[in-house]
Amino acid sequence: xxxxxxxxxxxxxxxxxxxxxxxxxxxxxxxxxxxxxxxxxxxxxxxxxxxxxxxxxxxxxxxxxxxxxxxxxxxxxxxxxxxxxxxxxxxxxxxxxxxxxxxxxxxxxxxxxxxxxxxxxxxxxxxxxxxxxxxxxxxxxxxxxxxxxxxxxxxxxxxxxxxxxxxxxxxxxxxxxxxxxxxxxxxxxxxxxxxxxxxxxxx
Amino acid sequence: xxxxxxxxxxxxxxxxxxxxxxxxxxxxxxxxxxxxxxxxxxxxxxxxxxxxxxxxxxxxxxxxxxxxxxxxxxxxxxxxxxxxxxxxxxxxxxxxxxxxxxxxxxxxxxxxxxxxxxxxxxxxxx
Ligand SMILES: Nc1nc2c(ncn2[C@@H]2O[C@H](COP(=O)(O)OP(=O)(O)OP(=O)(O)O)[C@@H](O)[C@H]2O)c(=O)[nH]1
Ligand SMILES: [Mg+2]
Numbered sequence: 001x002x003x004x005x006x007x008x009x010x011x012x013x014x015x016x017x018x019x020x021x022x023x024x025x026x027x028x029x030x031x032x033x034x035x036x037x038x039x040x041x042x043x044x045x046x047x048x049x050x051x052x053x054x055x056x057x058x059x060x061x062x063x064x065x066x067x068x069x070x071x072x073x074x075x076x077x078x079x080x081x082x083x084x085x086x087x088x089x090x091x092x093x094x095x096x097x098x099x100x101x102x103x104x105x106x107x108x109x110x111x112x113x114x115x116x117x118x119x120x121x122x123x124x125x126x127x128x129x130x131x132x133x134x135x136x137x138x139x140x141x142x143x144x145x146x147x148x149x150x151x152x153x154x155x156x157x158x159x160x161x162x163x164x165x166x167x168x169x170x171x172x173x174x175x176x177x178x179x180x181x182x183x184x185x186x187x188x189x190x191x192x193x194x195x196x197x198x199x200x201x202x203x
Numbered sequence: 204x205x206x207x208x209x210x211x212x213x214x215x216x217x218x219x220x221x222x223x224x225x226x227x228x229x230x231x232x233x234x235x236x237x238x239x240x241x242x243x244x245x246x247x248x249x250x251x252x253x254x255x256x257x258x259x260x261x262x263x264x265x266x267x268x269x270x271x272x273x274x275x276x277x278x279x280x281x282x283x284x285x286x287x288x289x290x291x292x293x294x295x296x297x298x299x300x301x302x303x304x305x306x307x308x309x310x311x312x313x314x315x316x317x318x319x320x321x322x323x324x325x326x327x328x329x
């Protein structure tokens with residue numbers, strides 16, 4: 001179809017909000033996961049070409065409780081279950097990054113996110129390693145290949161990495177990369193490390 | 204929060220209606236309308252499609268200027284994903300919406316896609 005070049009005032013979206021070359025695009029996704037406040041939203045925001053968006057998968061709960069909708073709406077801080085960004089990488093591939101905390105209670109959402117994902121980048125805070133166990137378990141449970149991106153890294157990187165690999169019980173082949181999620185280049189490098197690993201595994 | 208988001212934030216009444224209109228309908232097939240299925244309004248020959256609910260019309264309007272993923276439609280409208288998927292499925296069924304589902308997973312397809320993703324990342328970030 002012909003794209004309207006001007007923005008559509010009725011909905012407040014501009015041309016940049018739409019997927020460039022959408023008619024020929026194949027959409028792929030990678031998950032950016034990690035425990036609470038580890039830097040998922042920051043990571044996605046630092047490399048996404050769109051302002052990160054968020055959505056919730058609350059259909060079943062909400063439908064059960066139409067009477068309670070007033071109360072739900074009244075909450076100023078709703079649980080953001082899922083946030084995501086977008087990277088148009090060529091005329092053929094647009095990559096979506098989905099971020100979510102590793103909370104098992106969002107089962108439906110996890111299934112939607114994991115299905116068809118190329119892989120996962122697991123953000124880890126070395127000061128709170130134990131918090132990452134459930135997230136790694138969940139990603140393994142869904143059979144996704146993953147790399148570890150270590151946020152807020154300090155100390156001797158090599159020694160720290162060895163300790164971290166041991167603590168997280170990682171396979172030798174699992175990539176571990178340090179990353180400042182606030183920095184575009186650093187986030188992109190972590191993502192690149194993951195994709196190179198996924199490609200190795202697919203070859 | 205994104206600029207302009209206020210413009211199409213759904214009013215509570217709309218939200219309630221969205222649940223009412225989706226009531227009883229099956230959730231669409233995940234392969235059809237996954238998070239990253241790209242959707243756009245079908246060409247209309249200048250005619251307004253008849254007999255759409257306000258919610259259907261609003262989602263169709265959002266999809267009228269190009270392709271968006273299902274997740275993005277949900278993000279922009281701030282409607283729960285489940286509601287968006289049901290409304291979009293109804294639009295697709297009525298011929299008002301074109302959908303581009305992601306390619307099914309296969310080892311070979313993955314490899315080509317991953318190569319393209321890697322090259323794209325290099326081009327974009329050096
Ligand atoms: N020093 C440092 N701070 C970071 C980094 N990444 C994120 N932060 C900070 O950590 C805080 C939490 O980051 P978020 O991106 O909100 O984390 P999140 O994982 O999305 O959090 P939840 O969605 O609440 O689970 C913010 O104040 C960020 O600025 C990093 O790589 N280095
Ligand atoms: Mg967050």
